Amino acid sequence: MTTESFEGRTALVTGSTSGIGRAVARTLAERGAFVIVSGRDHLRGKEAVEEILGGGGRATYLPADLSTVAGVRELAAASRTVTGAVDVLVNNAGIFSFGPTSASTETDIDLMYAVNVRAPYLLVQDLVPGMVEAGSGAVVNVLTGAAFRGTAQAGLYGSGKAALKLLTQAWAAEFGPAGVRVNAVSPGPIRTEGTGFGAGLEAVADALPARRLGEAAEVAAAVAFLASGEASYVHGAVLPVDGGAVAAA
Secondary structure: OOOOOOOOOEEEEOOOOOHHHHHHHHHHHHOOOEEEEEEOOHHHHHHHHHHHHHOOOEEEEEEOOOOOHHHHHHHHHHHHHHHOOOOEEEEOOOOOOOOOHHHOOHHHHHHHHHHHHHHHHHHHHHHHHHHHHHOOEEEEEEOOHHHOOOOOOOHHHHHHHHHHHHHHHHHHHHHHHHOEEEEEEEEOOEEOOOOOOOHHHHHHHHOOOOOOOEEHHHHHHHHHHHHOHHHOOOOOOEEEEOOOHHHHO
16 A cells, blocks of 8 residues: 655654654655654754654754743744745644642643643644645644543643644634644554553553554554545544544543
8 A cells, every 4th residue: 555745745743852753753754754853852853863864754853842932933933944834733742740630730730731732822823824825734733542531630631632632623623724634643552762651551551452552653654644635534533543442431
C-alpha cells in the first residue's frame, strides 16, 4: 500500500524532540515534508534533526517555551520564515501531572492550561490564517483518554485535554469551509522514554484488547493519515490509537 507524499509541505510538530512528537516528525519527514522540530531541549532537538537528515529527510530545529505567550508567538513567527508557510500543524506538546484537587497550586493550574490549551490556541490563531489564505492545510491535536472520562486525580490534566478536544471540533467547524481540516488523535498507553508509569503501564496494557503497549510510530502513522489528503473528508474527528481502550471502557 502506498502512502501520500507530503512533498512540498512544511509541518510544525510541537514537543517533537522526544517520544510521540519525535516519531511524528520522523514519519512526516520520511513522507516528504520539511519538518520543523520544536521543543525546549536544544541537544535533543539537534539529535532529532540529525536523525531526520540521516534518513534523507529535511528538518530544522526551533526552540520554544510554550508556557509563555511570547514563546508561542515567537515560535509561530519563526516557523513562517523557514519555508514561507506552515501547511501542517501538529499540537503535540503537553505536560501532565496527577494528584488530588486539593494539592494543585495556582502555579500548577496556570502552567497546565498554558501549555496544553493556550499554546495550541495561539498557534492556530497565528498559523491557520495562512492556511486559510492558501485554501488548504491540516491541524492535528494530540489528546488523551483522560479527556473523555472523569478519573480520580486526573482532573487538571484531563480538563485541559478535554478543552483541546472541544477546540478540535470548533476549529473544524470554523476552518473546514476554507479548506483547512482539524482533527485529533487520542493515544492510549504508549511506550516512550517519558511515560513514567513503569509496571503500572504494563498492567493497563495487559487489560486492553490489543494486550500490549502501543509504539510511538503507531501514533505517528495515525497523525500522518489525518494530515494527509487520504483523510480529505475527515473533519473534527478524534481517532483513538489506544489498543482498544475506547472499546473496553
